[in-house]
Amino acid sequence: TLTGADVNLTAAAADGVAGFLNIEAIDFINTSGTSTLTVNANQFGAGKAKKDSVITGAAGIQNFVVDMTAPGSFDLSALTFSNWTEGSDTVTVNGSSGADTITENPDAVDRVLAGAGDDTLVHIGPTVSTFARYDGGDGTDILQAVQSCDFSGAASDGVDGFINIEGITFVDTSGSNIARFDADQFGTGKISTTSTITGDIRTQARVISP
Secondary structure, X not given: OOOOOEEEOOOOOOOOOOOOOOEEEEEOOOOOXXXXXXXXXXXXXXXXXXXXXXXXXXXXXXXXXXXXXXXXXXXXXXXXXXXXOOXXXXXXXXXXXXXXXXXXXXXXXXXXXXXXXXXXXXXXXXXXOOOOEEEOOOOOOEEEEOOOXXXXXXXXXXXXXXXXXXXXEEOOXXXXXXXXXXXXXXXXXXXXXXXXXXXXXXXXXXXXXX
């Protein structure tokens, strides 16, 4: 039986010459316990770990953590999470101290901790897990909706769900985009009650349930 372990690979090179080259998959093999793997966002890209890598869990609990050490963007949606259990296995992105754009993965429970800077948190799925956490941190942070979504399933306790969000932006490319929230998701430390709501040329609707 392989028990869990904490493995931090962030010190490995990310220059495409040394470090992790031409990697298409990451497998967890712990049959019990909890394993946490921490990597650097810059270790993904052409010739390095593939941006569309397959991350495969095991019978134990898995935590996949991505650290962004410099302002930029990271797209979780290109990754495939296989054998990943909602409520126990997690995916976390720790943003940098600057302005980051982080795209979530609709097939995994995400914890986006954007940190300082004016960040954009991009949500692409039709629902949000009750276990998810989208924390904009300091700065003016935007939740971006690219398709109709029922956001009301996210927590509203001020710990998980939408934390430190100052704006909601619609960026749908066709048709209509309907965003549904619960009123309890707004307030101090959550989605600001003075948030700026920005639409585009399509039809948008924001529905808030009491």
